[in-house]
Amino acid sequence: MVYPNRRTFLDNGRTAFSYILKQIGNNNKILLPSYIGITDKEGSGVFDPVLENGIDYDFYNVNKDLSIDTQDFLEKIKDPEIKSVLVIHYFGFAQNDIDQLATICKEHDKYLIEDCAHSLLSKFNNKGLGSFGDASFFSLHKILPMEGGGILQINNPNIKDPEITDTGHIRLFLKFDLSKIAETRRANYLYLLEKLKLLKGIEILYPGLPENIVPLNFPILIKNKDRNEVYFEMLDREIELVSLYYRLINQINESYSNSYYISKHIINLPIHQAITFSDIDEVVEELRKIIQK
Ligand SMILES: Cc1ncc(COP(=O)(O)O)c(C=O)c1O
Incomplete structure (x- = not known):
């Protein structure tokens, strides 16, 4: 059964999750994924609502x-307490076959919540991300030049809509x-992908761009150098980078070895709508100088 999408604009993604x-x-x-970031400035957009609501968790x-x-x-x-x-949907990319994950959650009688904070504009099988689970949330300021803003989307008819009005973000969003x-x-x-394929010393996290996926940024793993060193050298060279998910909650x-490895090696290069191909050339050139030093 297809439920109508019920969307409410809120202050940010975490308010919607809460x-x-x-x-x-x-x-x-x-049940949470074992890759959740935190920063001193913003806390953890995913984990703070879980703690604030006193909810037990597993990864x-x-x-x-x-x-x-x-x-x-x-x-x-299978845990009956879950x-x-x-x-x-990290960095705008759909997680696995989200349709199949939704079926698995239904079979086990669990609510599926999709975190679309990075994936406002992405689709999977021609259906917007955020439409597969019982409820989902989006972060507007991550993709659009906005101060804040989030969207709550409820797909399950048994979950009620909030009794709140829009905060003004909707007018800007439109x-x-x-x-x-x-x-x-x-x-x-795609332009950056072609350039980076020629660069040694890095691993591309998403070497393909599936149809209808709109990335938040371009995550790469720095193989033979300290990611912090590279990150700060890039900033010194006035290359703007998005610092996201380099420190885990x-x-x-460390027992979550894949997550730990990614967090220690990740750098997110910019691909947003205000950047040009020649800016991207510059990003690649500076990165090349740093990692091949
Ligand atoms: C994956 C993920 N989910 C949720 C959030 C929370 O979004 P917002 O900053 O809009 O509250 C963030 C950002 O911090 C995030 O990176």
Whole structure:
């Protein structure tokens, strides 16, 4: 059955996530991916709402390319205390076969929550990300030049909508040409991809760009150098980088070896709509000088 999409504009993504958690109730134990970041400035957009709502949690493993370790996922979802599952579509890319994950969650009678904070404009099988689970949330300021803003999307008719009004973000949101933004981000990603294929010393996390995927940025892993060193050298050379998911929450320790490795090696290069091909050439040139030094 296809549910109508019910969308509400809120202050940010985490407020929407918190609302969903409250609707599911506090005897909820949530199954989370083992790759969740934190920064001193912003805290953890994913984990803070879980802690604030006093919800118990467990983690499932991710593979080396951040996809879900399905074997571990299928094992953990059997826990009768688990009531909900969070799937994060990292950096705009759809996680595994999200349609199939939704079926698995239904079969096990668990709520599926999609974290689309990075994936406002991406689709899978011609359906917007965020439409597969029982509820989902988006972060507007990550993709659009906005101060804040988030969207809560509820797909399950048994979850009620919030009794709140829009915060003004909706008016701003409607002004953007989203298909143009999607097109530019995809073109920038593909352009950068061709350049980076020629660069030694890095690994490309997503070496293909599936149809209808609109990336947030371009994550790469720095193989033979310290990621922090590279990151700060790039900043010194006035290359703007997005610093995202390079430090994990304390609850995810080194035993989650794939997540830990990615966090220690990741750098996110810009591909947003305000950047040009010649800016991208410069990014690649500076990166080349630093990693081949
Ligand atoms: C994966 C992910 N989910 C949720 C959030 C929270 O989004 P917002 O900053 O809009 O609250 C963030 C950002 O911090 C994020 O990176």
